[in-house]
Amino acid sequence: MNNVRFATSLHILTLLTYMKDELLSSEFIAGSININPAVVRKEISNLRNNGLIESKEGKGGGSRLAKPASEIRIADIYKAVKPASVLGKSNTPNPACPIGKDINQHIDNLYQDTENFLLKKLENMTLEKFTKKFS
Amino acid sequence: MNNVRFATSLHILTLLTYMKDELLSSEFIAGSININPAVVRKEISNLRNNGLIESKEGKGGGSRLAKPASEIRIADIYKAVKPASVLGKSNTPNPACPIGKDINQHIDNLYQDTENFLLKKLENMTLEKFTKKFS
DNA sequence: TGTACTGTAATAATAAATATTACAGTATGA
DNA sequence: TCATACTGTAATATTTATTATTACAGTACA
Numbered sequence: 001m002n003n004v005r006f007a008t009s010l011h012i013l014t015l016l017t018y019m020k021d022e023l024l025s026s027e028f029i030a031g032s033i034n035i036n037p038a039v040v041r042k043e044i045s046n047l048r049n050n051g052l053i054e055s056k057e058g059k060g061g062g063s064r065l066a067k068p069a070s071e072i073r074i075a076d077i078y079k080a081v082k083p084a085s086v087l088g089k090s091n092t093p094n095p096a097c098p099i100g101k102d103i104n105q106h107i108d109n110l111y112q113d114t115e116n117f118l119l120k121k122l123e124n125m126t127l128e129k130f131t132k133k134f135s
Numbered sequence: 136m137n138n139v140r141f142a143t144s145l146h147i148l149t150l151l152t153y154m155k156d157e158l159l160s161s162e163f164i165a166g167s168i169n170i171n172p173a174v175v176r177k178e179i180s181n182l183r184n185n186g187l188i189e190s191k192e193g194k195g196g197g198s199r200l201a202k203p204a205s206e207i208r209i210a211d212i213y214k215a216v217k218p219a220s221v222l223g224k225s226n227t228p229n230p231a232c233p234i235g236k237d238i239n240q241h242i243d244n245l246y247q248d249t250e251n252f253l254l255k256k257l258e259n260m261t262l263e264k265f266t267k268k269f270s
Numbered sequence: 271t272g273t274a275c276t277g278t279a280a281t282a283a284t285a286a287a288t289a290t291t292a293c294a295g296t297a298t299g300a
Numbered sequence: 301t302c303a304t305a306c307t308g309t310a311a312t313a314t315t316t317a318t319t320a321t322t323a324c325a326g327t328a329c330a
Contacts, residue, residue: 001137001219001220001222002136002219002224002286002317002318003137003223003286003288004224004225004226005223006222006223007223007225008226010242011226011238014234014238015234018234023306025307027306032229032234032235033235034226034228035226036289036290038291039289039290041307045307056306057306057307057308058296058298058305058306059296059298059304059305059306060305060306061298061307063307074245083137083286084136084137087141087213088136088137088139088142089138089139089142091170093168093169094168094169097166097167099149099167100168100169103269106269107142109268110209110265117253117256121249125245133241134237134238134241137317138317138318139318139319140318158275160274161275162275170320171319173278173321174319174320176276176277177278179277180278190276190277191327191328192277192328193275193328194273194330195328195329196276196327196329198276
C-alpha cells in the first residue's frame with residue numbers, strides 16, 4: 001500500500017470518535033487533516049458504504065460514527081481502503097515456462113495467507129483503543 | 136503495496152533456486168516473467184544489494200543465489216522491495232488541531248507494530264519452502 | 271578481437287493517487 | 301419561501317509512482 005487513504009480514514013474516524021455527539025462537516029475534518037474537503041467527502045462516502053459512518057445532508061449536516069468505536073475494528077478500516085494485497089500485484093508470466101506457468105497460483109496463495117494473517121491482527125484492534133492513546 | 140516488485144523478485148529467486156547450478160541471464164529470466172530484461176537487471180541489482188543474489192559479468196555471465204534457498208526468508212524479499220509501510224503513508228495534518236497534532240505519532244506506532252507482526256510471519260517462510268510447492 | 275553478457279542511466283509511457291472545481295440536491299431556519 | 305450551509309458526486313487536472321524501453325560503457329570469455 002503506497003497511499004495515504006488508511007491514514008486519512010483513520011484520522012476521520014478518530015475525529016468522529018472524539019466528538020461523537022456532533023455531526024462534523026467535511027470542511028472541519030479537512031482542516032484537521034490538511035487536505036481538500038472533496039477528498040474527505042469521497043473518503044467518507046467509502047466509509048459509509050462500508051457501514052462505518054453515517055451522514056446527514058443539508059444545512060447543519062455532517063457525519064458521525066455509524067456504531068460505537070468499540071465495534072469498529074482496524075481491520076474494517078484496512079479492508080475499506082486497501083487497493084491490492086499486502087504483498088502487491090502479480091505479473092502475467094510466460095505460460096510456456098514451467099515455473100511461469102504455475103507461479104501465480106502459488107503467489108496468490110502466499111498473498112492470501114499473508115493477508116489473512118494480517119487481518120487476524122487488525123481484527124483485535126479497535127478504533128476505541130486507538131483513540132484512547134490521545135491523552 | 137500496489138506494485139509488482141515482490142512478485143517479480145520472488146519469481147527471479149524461484150528460478151535461481153530451480154536452476155541453482157547455472158548462471159541465469161537477465162534475458163532468460165525476463166522471458167519467464169514476461170517483462171523487459173532491463174527491469175530484471177534492476178531488480179537483480181536490488182536483490183544483490185540485499186545480499187540475496189550474486190552476479191557475474193561478461194560473456195557467459197548471469198546470476199545465482201548468494202546463499203542456499205533455505206537461508207533466504209520471504210521477509211528478506213519483502214524488506215528488499217517494499218516502498219512504504221503495510222498500511223501506507225501518512226498525511227501532514229494540522230498541528231493546530233489537538234488530534235492532528237499527535238496523530239502521526241500514533242499512526243507511526245500502529246504502522247510499526249503491524250509491520251513487525253507481518254515480518255514475524257514472513258521470517259518463518261523460506262524461499263526453499265516456497266519453491267517446493269512446484270511439483 | 272568479436273561476442274554475449276552485466277550495470278546503469280536516461281527517458282518515455284502508463285497507471286495510480288491526490289487535488290481542485292463545479293454544481294445539483296437536501297435540510298434548516300429566518 | 302428563500303438564503304444558507306451543508307452533502308454527494310462527477311469531471312478534470314495535477315502530481316507522483318510504476319513500469320517499459322533504449323542505449324551504451326564495462327567486463328569476461330573463447
